[in-house]
Amino acid sequence: MADVLVIGAGPAGLAAAAAAREAGGEVTLLDSSDVLGGQYWRHLPDSRPAERERLLHHGWDTFTALRRRLESDPHVRIVTSAQVWAIERDTGVPAVVHVLVGPPDAGGRQRLALRPDAVVFATGAHDRTLPFPGWDLPGVFTGGAAQALAKGERIAVGRRVLVAGAGPFLLPVAASLTQTGATVVGVLEANRLSTLVKGWAPRPWQLASTHAKARELAGYVANHVRHAIPYRTGRAVVAAHGTDRVTSVTTAAVDAAWTPIAGTERTVEVDAVCVSHGFTPRLELAIAAGCALTPDRFVMTGPDQQTNVVGLYAAGEITGIGGVDLAMAEGSIAGWAAAGGPPDDKAVRDGRRRRAAYRAFAARLEAAHGIRPGWTGWLDSHTIVCRCEEVSFGRLCGAADATSTTSLRSLKLSSRAALGICQGRMCGRSVEEILAGRVAGGRLRDEVVADQRPIAVPIRLGDLAARRDPEPPTASPSQSPTPNETE
Template identity: 45%
Template structure:
């Protein structure tokens, strides 16, 4: 297949087909804009609305989702709208600002699997990825992320195991455990590192978001019916097994997330679903020089104004790229961004949703921010960077013996973060072990792996 450059210049290119991207493309097309909707996935929905492939014959895919009806309406409208060009399987690896913008995407491994899309404006709706905090045994087969366990269920109708411990921190744990037990798995415990007391300081915010309370209550009721125990202020500090995880050690944590000696307890399981929240996916934006802000949990997010405009002219952002806050917020911000691009007044309903959900997002991030003491459960032999097999010992030696003062220097000295994932899995952990904040991700000219033949294509 030859590489291609679209001759048509779209009014708006939306990168990402999750909630924010779908809502933005739908609203922009309704306002008369010609829209290109690019996404690495094969089907609309992104990570949040991930669903089984048709050949799997899922009878009721809506049962795997919260808010499926909203997705179905957006999908049907977008599919039928002639102003929307859906470009699946397009992983955008670089964006060139200008008049027009040029978006470069890879569609596969061959030399000709390259495409360039032109647009007068660009909206980033690239979502977020999970934050990983390593511990002894986290590389064992059967240890997956909480979001990964949900993805396996939503897209493949499979479970990572039959007896699954769900651990980490953040509301995703409740949603993941609820989905797993509904699919027939046994969850002996949800191990939450925080105490939930942080939410008590934001009572007015909770009152202003009754939908979030109802959603949490729904998950809680299901988990209660299945006898799932919630262990607060606790963490999995080690996973056990040889060919596969067979159990985990859980310990109580103090207020700084340091394990309390003598509180360890072992729980048998054949899978562990673990996650410590989400961090915005900012690769494209950072390379373009877009300004970022640090959230209450230390994660960097794009800085946008009241109209969802970034600091880069012609570049808008919506959803998790502006700070993790859930699907309702992403949908609202997508609509607001589309109206801004079209030069139309912002809808009052979406403005209200954004205000309330952003307040809840800040409360949630503060309540589940990792404490500094989590590094105490990382032994020197624990691999921090899985791709390059860099142990914590090497990172600590780089800081203590070689004088590394930041994550970038540690990376240069140890190769932590230089592997296939480009630091997406180990970046937050390396930053913390280096003694610094999570901070802004590194600027990279390529936001994903690209075959050399595509980069060398003289016709692109």
């Protein structure tokens, strides 16, 4: 029986764990969070259960059924508060997975080194926010942070909030804000109506197979109407103002490339603003394990979600941004294959059908809501791009203009951009786009370094120093209910 390790217990990881069990595998499911569900089903901890949880989440019954099934299965070991911080290649197993179990900043966390027969990476994505003047003021939130506080803590980020950026994610953010008592003064989508129509309208009959998304969308639209929230397209937040915290923002109409149009500026008084321009995949573990990436920098997978490394699979937002249904379809295919399930089984055929439908949906999403290059037009030379190292747009451009190198690594070292505590998770892609726009030929060398983090998350030096190399396994995989591990 194959030992399958699933990293990440969001929609993709949960579906992978369930499918791996169906195919007869022994499953270990890890997540750094203290609850299962990932970003989509983020909820209050079990110690503080909410009566209305079901009303706040789409697909809540799907989630609770999956969770019940996995929690009651003796062949599934679930470990929460389990941070995978490094992956090593080794002979005999596809990867050695190093885990710290315990509260994130606590000392003395339990150390595990797992040697499974197969791994499913389902580590999801970070939300991406483009910089603008004043975005480092208190009261400016990423959409994901606002969503996490609303869903995971029932905290509204402000009383009078503007939501802006690009993509359908703005709608659940606005809905969560209203559910936590905030007044949402508007939702601004930077793409113009014509771009949205061009992205969504072709071959509308193909959308019939993604009706779950249409139902979800209808729920958000109803919320908008009920709370009379204006939704404007072709408009962006181009600056935030305030001293101690944000008190107002400037919005402006933007053209199809997102270049701000002079003379269209408006001031909106707010005490918080939530900005989100899409998502960036969390690739560090997959890269460390040797997985190849696609040209648009997602984990490359084959028909059964296997990466180029035998025994390593990937599913969900790390293979492409497509939402919960695509994540679950990919997870079910990956988990099944990782546990050695036969490739022509009905269960996996259904997963493939759903995957095809939702991949087409994801392509529309990108065409309609993707980031356009004109956003750098709302930066001024003082705008902070890398918040950890306080690198401004001017300094970044200066670093590129002062040399003929096209190496991202070298430009990062000379400007310090993306080298701070977040290791470029927040600013990395924006730094790259700005630099690429300045160097000869418009293309950087060694761009993949931006996602390479051999130590995947910040850990204590004590934990690093205390690390021992894994010892040889003491039991064969077939005898052990969990991946071989040493502590």
